[in-house]
Amino acid sequence: MVGRFASWAYLGIALLFIFLPVLVLIQFSFQGGMAPVPPFDGPSLRWWAKVMANRKITDGLWNSLLVGLGSAFMATVLGFLAAYAMARKRRRLSGLYQFLLMAPITVSYLIIGMGLQIFFNHLGIGKSLWVIGIGHVVINLPLTFAILYSQLGEHQANIERAAYDLGASDARVVLEITVPMLWPSLLAAFFIAATLSWDEFVIAFLLSRFDVTLPVVIWSMLRSGLSPELNAAGTLVFGISILAVALVELLLWRARRNRA
């Protein structure tokens, strides 16, 4: 439908649009002066040095990783258990259960965060990384559930049946057949949940007090005034994300290569 030249031209313009802010950000993380905006008077590493020495940022990074990995693990486990039970056994209330499990995807993070804030406040439970993690499991559970549920079709059921037929117990089928068979999808679900959690702002903002995650740290830096340090911090986060994406793509690529 689209001519060859038009295709490449569109791809080029779209990539420019998508990468423009990121490239500008990276460039101005090497800014020399105090202004975070053009004109560029670098390159210099002074703002990188400042970021690396900023305890708030390194603490936030660590907290974000902790919450991201922890909540993603929880969401993947809960999502897998639910997807398995829902895909392998029909129930009278299956429709209702599925609706409930998917429902959080239709509600804004802001509302989920506020609801949890009111709820935990009422129960007398204070704000903490734990509470943020709980919220992130809520928003990621529909995603992990949907991803894994879609991978538990009739063909996979037959593979499990073959294992039962050859004498495997329920537990062995799940541990030795289903989980290894779904490994690439489990990995993908975990990764998506982890990246969404590690970067989530509003729930983390509403549910944190002393221990804050990286997006909240960056937000408070932003509020206290623009500086090239922000650019360096943003570039750092971008770099870590790229490393994570590359790592997971590599893992997924290897896992899929070994499949039919």
Added chain:
Amino acid sequence: MKTLSLKSWGHLPALAWTAAFFVLPLIAMLLMSLSERIEGRITLTWTFANYQAFLTKAEGTFVGALINSVEVTLLTTVLSVLVAYPLAYILAYRIPRQWQRLVLVLTVLPFWTSYVIRSYSWLLVLSENGIINQSLLELGLLSEPVGMGNSRFATVLGFVHFFAMLLTLTIYANLVQIKESYRKAAADLGANSLQTFWHVTLPLSLPGVAVGAFLTFVLAIGDYITPQILGGSKELLLPQAVMLQLGRQADFPLASALSMVLMLVVTAAFLLSARHLKMGRV
């Protein structure tokens, strides 16, 4: 022995989690929206005062915020689809199959960067010394730099940047599932490439568009970061109004009422598009 099988209980932990940390908090928020502050203490009085306040208080600022939110979100959704669809199409059908995954990952790489940073970095681009102003000045399209931040334009731009990537992913996932034989059959039956696209590819790709557009709508209408950073406080969107009540005033009942209104809008959008949504496909 059968009762212990994972098949029979596996869904229960997730359901319990959702009930405890999603349903109950929403109920708590609903009750909060029906409460009022009496002498600094929040008491459930089953009052609709907060909803009345939404309609009348501050000379209709809240209703205005709702209208702003819906306008910005709809504009964002439509523009994002228009930007993302050709991109997904080119990725799915113009890039050789063995390179597709790599190009896709590269194309949406900024999707994985910090959401806060991404919004902020547009400020750099849009600033008076920024690349856009400089380019327009050099081309002679502008005689003096224009401040493009702190505007609805900037908010929508920031949104479209993010959600076009999300939509590219969902539409691409849908497009690659459409069998090539359908397009071959259409061509074989005499359709030109435009007719094939219009009558075959486009209708079959609508589920991917619907899922992505719905996610865009939900995430954009509830987002606080992008309008706060790029739109500033010249015009208020509903999430900004909610955060304002939470932050400065700690008026939980009013903030809850505003949130319930926000949720109602999303529910309406969900019901309108529910027919086309098949989450499992993406």
Added chain:
Amino acid sequence: MTDRVEFRSVTKEYDGNVVVAPLDLSIAAGEFVVLLGPSGSGKTTLLNMIGGFASPSSGRVLIDGQDFTDLPPARRPTATVFQDYALFPHMSLAANVAFGLRMQGMAKPARLAKAEAMLELVGLKGFGKRGVHQLSGGQRQRVALARAMAVEPKVLLLDEPLGALDLALRRQMQEELVRLQKRSGATFVHVTHDQEEAMSIADRIVVVNKGRIEDMGPPDRVYLKPATLFAATFMGESNVLAGRVAAVSSGEIQVETPLGALVVPGSALLASDVHLVLRPEQLQLTPPANGFALGQARVEELSFQGTHCRCHCHMSGQDLVLRAPVSAGLKTGATVTLHAARDDVVVLKA
């Protein structure tokens, strides 16, 4: 001697739909039985009831005289070869084949040796270390077979295992299945909708339709003397003449058909409706011994089939299909006289 597999008044209903009507069936040890029927006939449900993947709504399923009705697949002396092969995608071929032995607790060296022997048996010697993704459809089929046979089941269940293979490969695998069955001495129960496949491999064919057994017996018997009209039309092609019994004498009946009155061997009630069935190759152009003439027919359509000509004829408002020798040199529009041997005619109650 007890039967290897026995269905005793088994029924199956899904949401009020009867999938299997009350049904009895015995399968002897060492038999190669094919359940033949169209899709939705209930044949796969019967297979699943032996394997333990479906349980009957009522009735019992016995294996070697023991009641297995309520036992799960793992505790049955059966193994299934699935239609989509269901190979474990994350395991090597050797690990796939050895899986059942591992579940039985066999030590690693022993089970790997056995797996290698099984792979050799199905013609995949030295493939043990490969992954499932490296195999063609036919090779996957063989691995699925080796995996199921490795546990030495008393009954091997095959659910349309050759459906996804091309014709040449299917023929080859049919021969190999028969060879493997004779060698192992196991009982094979094979489900298919392909009547040619059924005839070429079965010791006994069970024709299933709408949850009932229409006919069962050795392939030649079922083909030449089908018990029901369904069996006659599903197992190969048949010419069916509807008629009414006009006269009955000892061992013979006279039937009024669209082609006139025909006297054929058989017995039926006077004035009852019957169907006379003749296979296309049983319609002849020259009078056979102890035959009769059916009358003159006009040749409507001819197609060359290599060994014979397939010929559509029209006679007194009745369409007939016959297989004429190529040497007969028939032409469209020609008129021929058709004959049949009396003993070839099958009389079925309408």
